[in-house]
Amino acid sequence: MDFEAVAKYSALHLKPAGLSLQYGTAGFRTKAGHLDHVMYRMGVLAVLRSRQTKSTIGVMVTASHNPEEDNGVKLVDPLGEMLASAWEEYATCLANAEEQEIQSILTEICQKEAVKLNQRASVFIGRDTRPSSEKLSQSVIDGVSALGGQYHDYGLITTPQLHYMVFCQNTQEHYGKATVEGYYQKLSKAFVELTKQASSSGDDQMCLKIDCANGIGALKLKEMERYLPKKLLIHLYNDGTKEKLNHLCGADFVKVHQKPPLGLEIKPNERCCSFDGDADRIVYYYNDTAGHFHLVDGDKIATLISTFIKELLIKIGQTLKMAVVQTAYANGSSTRYLEETMKVPVHCTKTGVKHLHHKAQEFDIGVYFEANGHGTVLFSKAAEEKIRHMAKEEKENQKRDAAKMLENTIDLINQTVGDAISDMLVIEAILALKGLTVQQWDAIYTDLPNRQLKVKVADRRVIDTTDAERRAVTPPGLQEKIDELVKKYRLSRAFVRPSGTEDVVRVYSEADTQENADSLAHEVSLAVYHLAGGIGEPPQP
Ligand code: G16
Structure with missing residues (x-):
């Protein structure tokens, strides 16, 4: 391995002193200014993973739902899946290594994983629309080049499109062509075929307002529009021409705040949806005639698709x-x-x-x-x-x-x-085929009122969980306190967990009324603040 080249380029991508990051829920995420060295090193790591698997690996520069100032990186495995967990550990180790440790860490990974150094390496790279993404993706390219890997830079692309390209490439295009046009063609053809059997009164039902979170989804939907049939009328909002990415809009904002995004006016009963910053999430919603907002979230999407x-x-x-x-x-x-x-x-x-x-x-x-x-x-x-x-x-x-x-x-x-694009087309097709309005879909069952909050603590790692994150094991006394609070309300449930994408602890509650769900979430937040080292002002009701 050409360690000299790795070291030479590495000096151009120095790690800020004292910085330590974890490969979290979906890769590394933090302020964009702290990520240059991480991007370079992930380029290097992608080459090793590619050599080990004899396949193309993806590197996506994005922080998805996080604010515009953040950035991040997700690695994509050969079948378009998220990176294998053993390699997440290598990624964390490499990202946090001091300059002089890089060589030994790379050697160790190669030994443990039997990486053949003469094997050809291929890396697909993509990025979202954040102002910092272009420069950071260049740092990934430096990392790939330092180890003699080949790369294809897709430039601006959604995260799921990059996953798709990687899978297509590694299945000799059995899954589809590894081009953005190939993706549009495959999906639009399937959509046209699937909706052929929908009743012709479908015109109305196929009208959809889309909040694009001021992100990459807007660019890609604009490109895709000409491949889609005319009966699907999509209207794009928050397309990134005016406002900031994810600011008061996007799927995460709508889901967490349970209210419509800024920049999209909803007439009663109109079907609307929101993408997130890198277009891998989607939620639907509408306002009823009384002006009440109704969220149709991932659970209702799963129900609709599985019923179909x-x-x-x-x-x-x-x-x-x-x-x-x-x-x-x-x-x-x-x-x-x-x-x-x-x-x-x-x-x-x-x-x-x-x-x-x-x-x-x-x-x-x-x-x-x-x-x-x-x-x-x-x-x-x-x-x-x-x-x-x-x-x-x-x-x-x-x-x-x-x-x-x-x-x-x-x-x-x-x-x-x-x-988000593919899910949206699946949902639109099912609604048309079943002749369902968004209200009828929403009425399949009634959500229990719920609330999500965030609490800032000095070190969120003090919270450890078990039972699929439904119970806290540490810090001592926290779970007992949550159990005690939950007993005060009917049909109630609550849990806390450290976020893997933001520096916060997340709190979730459910109860018989919205007031009770809000109050339970607030009480649990206070418990987190007091027992898990809260910082700043205590949570306010
Ligand atoms: C990422 C993950 C999702 C996860 C979300 C929030 O989404 O891909 O699976 O639900 O983060 O994770 P956490 O609660 O740990 O912060 P995205 O859309 O931001 O990539």
């Missing part, structure tokens, strides 16, 4: 095993509806799509969504083959049509990771 798939499976007479994967944030009503009414098994994992994705792989069909709108559907190879075979060979017309619908659904879904 289950109905088709019944039609084709297949007993493929389907399950839904959620996290602790899933609304209690959604879990109950899925298990009791839909009779679909539900599993709970830790936050982070990497955890949900792996669980979902255990089933023939795994539908996974976080309540925040991050998710997708995975079809096992065997399930996909059965469905494609039936779509072609089945003699009974009705069964064959249902199998074709499933086949088009498979082609419309980005199976590598949650993808």
Whole structure:
């Protein structure tokens, strides 16, 4: 390995003294000004991972839902998945290494992982629209080049598009062409095919207002519009031409604050949705005639999609095993509806799509969504083959049509990771096919009132959790206090966990009324503040 070149370039990307970062829920995230060395080193690490797996690896420069001043980096594994956890540890170790330690850490990784140094390396790079992203992606390129890797820079691209490109490349384009045009063509073709059977009164139903969070989603939807059929009328807002990324808009803002984004005027009953900063999350919403805001979040998306798939499976007479994967944030009503009414098994994992994705792989069909709108559907190879075979060979017309619908659904879904564009098209198609309005979709079940808050503490690592983050193990006394508070309210539940993308502790509560959910969340926040080293002013009601 050319350590000399690594060291030479490394001197141009020095680590700020005393800085220590963790590969968190979705890679490294912090203020953009602190990340130059991390980007360079992740370029180097991507080359090693590429050599070890003999595959193309992705590096995405983005901080997704975080404020514009932040940035971050996510590494994408060969099948378009999030980076394997052993390599997350190497990433953390390398990012925090002092200059003189880099060489020995790289040697150790190569030994442990049997990296062949003469193997060809290929890295795909993408970035979001943050002002800092262009320079930071150049630092990734420096890292790749320092170790003699080859790279393809896709420039401005959504995170799920980069995941898609990596998977296409590593399957010799079996999954699709590894180009942005190829992505648009594949998805739009599947969408057109899938919606062919929708009733013609669908025109109204296919009208959608999209808040693009002032991010990359706007650019990519503008590019994609000409591939989409005319009956899907999309209107883009917060397209980044005027306001700041994620500021008072975007999927995270809408979900957490349970209110519409700035910059999008909603007429009663209009169907609207919000993407996040790198277009991997989506939530829907509308205002009723009384002007009340209704959020249709990731749990309702999972319910809609799994109901649609289950109905088709019944039609084709297949007993493929389907399950839904959620996290602790899933609304209690959604879990109950899925298990009791839909009779679909539900599993709970830790936050982070990497955890949900792996669980979902255990089933023939795994539908996974976080309540925040991050998710997708995975079809096992065997399930996909059965469905494609039936779509072609089945003699009974009705069964064959249902199998074709499933086949088009498979082609419309980005199976590598949650993808706001792909999810939006799947949802629009299902609503059109089922003739559902957004209100009817929302009415499938009623969410329990809930609240999410953030608490600032000196060191969020003092909170350790268990049971898929539903219980706190440390600091001592915190869980006992939460249990005591939860008992005061009806239909209540609460948990706390350290965020893996922001320097905060997250608090979640649910109860019979909004007032009670708010009050429980506030009391739990105070407990965190007092028992876990809160900083600044105590949380206010
Ligand atoms: C990322 C992850 C999501 C996770 C979210 C919040 O989303 O990909 O799976 O739910 O962070 O994580 P945390 O609560 O640990 O901060 P994104 O859209 O920001 O990449």
